[in-house]
Amino acid sequence: xxxxxxxxxxxxxxxxxxxxxxxxxxxxxxxxxxxxxxxxxxxxxxxxxxxxxxxxxxxxxxxxxxxxxxxxxxxxxxxxxxxxxxxxxxxxxxxxxxxxxxxxxxxxxxxxxxxxxxxxxxxxxxxxxxxx
Amino acid sequence: xxxxxxxxxxxxxxxxxxxxxxxxxxxxxxxxxxxxxxxxxxxxxxxxxxxxxxxxxxxxxxxxxxxxxxxxxxxxxxxxxxxxxxxxxxxxxxxxxxxxxxxxxxxxxxxxxxxxxxxxxxxxxxxxxxxxxxxxxxxxxxxxxxxxxxxxxxxxxxxxxxxxxxxxxxxxxxxxxxxxxxxxxxxxxxxxxxxxxxxxxxxxxxxxxxxxxxxxxxxxxxxxxxxxxxxxxxxxxxxxxxxxxxxxxxxxxxxxxxxxxxxxxxxxxxxxxxxxxxxxxxxxxxxxxxxxxxxxxxxxxxxxxxxxxxxxxxxxxxxxxxxxxxxxxxxxxxxxxxxxxxxxxxxxxxxxxxxxxxxxxxxxxxxxxxxxxxxxxxxxxxxxxxxxxxxxxxxxxxxxxxxxxxxxxxxxxxxxxxxxxxxxxxxxxxxxxxxxxxxxxxxxxxxxxxxxxxxxxxxxxxxxxxxxxxxxxxxxxxxxxxxxxxxxxxxxxxxxxxxxxxxxxxxxxxxxxxxxxxxxxxxxxxxxxxxxxxxxxxxxxxxxxxxxxxxxxxxx
Numbered sequence: 016x017x018x019x020x021x022x023x024x025x026x027x028x029x030x031x032x033x034x035x036x037x038x039x040x041x042x043x044x045x046x047x048x049x050x051x052x053x054x055x056x057x058x059x060x061x062x063x064x065x066x067x068x069x070x071x072x073x074x075x076x077x078x079x080x081x082x083x084x085x086x087x088x089x090x091x092x093x094x095x096x097x098x099x100x101x102x103x104x105x106x107x108x109x110x111x112x113x114x115x116x117x118x119x120x121x122x123x124x125x126x127x128x129x130x131x132x133x134x135x136x137x138x139x140x141x142x143x144x145x146x147x
Numbered sequence: 148x149x150x151x152x153x154x155x156x157x158x159x160x161x162x163x164x165x166x167x168x169x170x171x172x173x174x175x176x177x178x179x180x181x182x183x184x185x186x187x188x189x190x191x192x193x194x195x196x197x198x199x200x201x202x203x204x205x206x207x208x209x210x211x212x213x214x215x216x217x218x219x220x221x222x223x224x225x226x227x228x229x230x231x232x233x234x235x236x237x238x239x240x241x242x243x244x245x246x247x248x249x250x251x252x253x254x255x256x257x258x259x260x261x262x263x264x265x266x267x268x269x270x271x272x273x274x275x276x277x278x279x280x281x282x283x284x285x286x287x288x289x290x291x292x293x294x295x296x297x298x299x300x301x302x303x304x305x306x307x308x309x310x311x312x313x314x315x316x317x318x319x320x321x322x323x324x325x326x327x328x329x330x331x332x333x334x335x336x337x338x339x340x341x342x343x344x345x346x347x348x349x350x351x352x353x354x355x356x357x358x359x360x361x362x363x364x365x366x367x368x369x370x371x372x373x374x375x376x377x378x379x380x381x382x383x384x385x386x387x388x389x390x391x392x393x394x395x396x397x398x399x400x401x402x403x404x405x406x407x408x409x410x411x412x413x414x415x416x417x418x419x420x421x422x423x424x425x426x427x428x429x430x431x432x433x434x435x436x437x438x439x440x441x442x443x444x445x446x447x448x449x450x451x452x453x454x455x456x457x458x459x460x461x462x463x464x465x466x467x468x469x470x471x472x473x474x475x476x477x478x479x480x481x482x483x484x485x486x487x488x489x490x491x492x493x494x495x496x497x498x499x500x501x502x503x504x505x506x507x508x509x510x511x512x513x514x515x516x517x518x519x520x521x522x523x524x525x526x527x528x529x530x531x532x533x534x535x536x537x538x539x540x541x542x543x544x545x546x547x548x549x550x551x552x553x554x555x556x557x558x559x560x561x562x563x564x565x566x567x568x569x570x571x572x573x574x575x576x577x578x579x580x581x582x583x584x585x586x587x588x589x590x591x592x593x594x595x596x597x598x599x600x601x602x603x604x605x606x607x608x609x610x611x612x613x614x615x616x617x618x619x620x621x622x623x624x625x626x627x628x629x630x631x632x633x634x635x636x637x638x639x640x641x642x643x644x645x646x647x648x649x650x651x652x653x654x655x656x657x658x659x660x661x662x663x664x665x666x667x668x669x670x671x672x673x674x675x676x677x678x679x680x681x682x683x684x685x686x687x688x689x690x691x692x693x694x695x696x697x698x699x700x701x702x703x
Contacts (some may be wrong), residue, residue: 051300055242055243055300056243056245057242057243057244084300084301085300086300094239094299097235097236097239097240097248098239098240098243098245098248100248100251101240101245101247101248101251102247103245103246103247103248104243104244104245104248
């Protein structure tokens with residue numbers, strides 16, 4: 016399992032992580048900072064008036080946050096633990112499978128997620144590619 | 148407190164009761180402060196308490212200020228630490244723009260009593276603001292504390308700030324209470340130390356010194372008493388002071404005794420000298436440069452009729468007392484003072500009804516233009532001298548002047564001759580006297596001589612002079628004659644008178660005669676012996692002419 020994870024991670028790293036949104040969202044590209052603000056709850060909307068649906072892909076979570084803000088999962092968890100106490104800012108929805116993430120993003124115009132770059136298909140639009 | 152002290156203060160109070168009850172408006176404070184100020188014990192104690200209290204109050208004030216400042220600083224530090232404790236959470240709240248979390252943090256901070264208001268900002272956005280916004284942020288208390296909040300993911304990115312208003316009144320109150328507490332501890336410590344110092348000074352220094360002072364004050368010098376050494380001070384300065392005082396007392400006593408002895412000796416010798424001075428049968432006096440008497444002894448006052456003691460109001464001039472009209476005393480004083488050597492002179496002063504007093508005066512110069520004098524009564528000597536002189540100039544048989552006597556007086560008579568008058572000198576030689584002497588004896592001859600003398604005296608005036616200058620040779624001097632005629636008349640009267648028989652005693656009588664030579668002059672320049680010779684020559688001429696007659700000298 017560990018070996019698989021390592022291989023998977025290596026493969027993901029090789030293809031990069033793609034941040035994806037609904038093609039109908041009207042968003043063509045998004046900056047690295049905006050992505051981090053979205054995933055850490057600082058920016059709460061993709062479209063005016065509608066709360067953004069932010070989705071974590073569990074197997075890629077470590078690589079994603081490491082690449083984005085250079086922090087480990089325990090730190091990210093601790094951060095969310097503080098915010099969850101207030102209940103106003105919600106952490107990203109956590110989904111196990113990349114296919115389900117794609118399906119969810121394809122369904123919702125306010126959704127944003129990330130998947131292995133190799134798995135991106137036409138149902139979603141890549142707005143940022145994290146190489147590291 | 149020692150018994151003596153109690154007695155002293157009780158006595159003081161008892162003494163003060165009376166004036167206080169009589170004059171209540173004077174106030175008890177005057178008496179009390181006087182009493183306190185007079186005692187070294189009270190004064191030292193009060194001074195120690197006063198200065199220590201002053202210092203204590205200053206120290207307490209200074210420490211209050213410093214402690215309050217320190218306390219404020221400490222509180223500020225603790226507030227900063229409090230802010231740093233919640234910094235992470237506040238950063239998260241600011242980063243996530245989470246008002247809920249921000250409020251949670253702010254309320255948590257506000258729960259601290261030293262915090263009056265908390266504001267958490269995200270950019271211009273106020274995420275949370277709790278506490279009393281109307282709090283007056285006075286500058287005297289702590290300023291508003293501001294902590295910048297960085298992004299939890301990028302320390303370089305500033306996402307907001309945490310502002311905290313310290314609770315001024317609360318901090319002041321706490322700081323004041325703390326510094327007050329410190330001040331009370333300081334004051335208590337100070338009071339204890341001061342009381343200890345005062346007690347030690349009182350018992351170790353002041354009270355022994357006061358006891359020494361009291362003992363010394365009540366000590367009778369010369370009675371042999373000594374000061375008692377205060378117990379426990381044998382080896383320190385107070386012990387040394389006591390020993391020194393005692394040795395001084397001893398020495399003073401010795402000095403006093405020596406002085407008493409010396410004074411007694413002095414009084415004794417003074418008494419002796421006074422006795423000498425007062426009982427001396429000599430006048431002793433002092434005189435100033437103007438001849439005014441200053442002191443004199445009883446003999447002097449008796450002799451000169453002065454009071455026994457001098458009187459400052461009266462000035463007795465010695466010259467006036469002596470009846471010195473001719474300023475001989477002044478000359479004597481001048482000589483004494485200028486030569487600075489003793490000088491002496493005799494003075495005759497009228498005394499009693501008829502007599503006179505002869506005083507021998509010796510003046511000794513003294514410092515300060517003064518003179519010391521000695522006076523002796525030399526009246527007896529003077530009288531003896533005068534009578535000796537008189538004896539030497541008298542003929543013992545007839546009582547007339549002798550040759551020396553007439554020569555002595557003739558000079559004076561000539562000298563005092565006035566221009567409009569003349570003087571006659573007669574030499575009277577008895578005729579037939581040798582025969583009386585030979586036949587009837589010396590006694591009869593003496594009687595004849597005495598009778599002739601009485602006759603001559605009877606013929607002339609009292610102011611004229613009669614002398615016997617040889618065995619039967621007499622001289623008569625007529626003074627102050629208006630003309631030679633008077634002399635002629637007197638001479639003839641002498642001749643006729645002496646021609647009568649003379650009673651020689653034993654029923655016998657003798658008849659003699661007299662040959663008289665007269666020399667007359669009106670010139671005072673004439674010498675006595677020349678006049679005498681002329682009269683003598685004229686007498687011999689009368690003898691040759693047959694005796695019992697008179698002849699005028701040629702040129703008279």
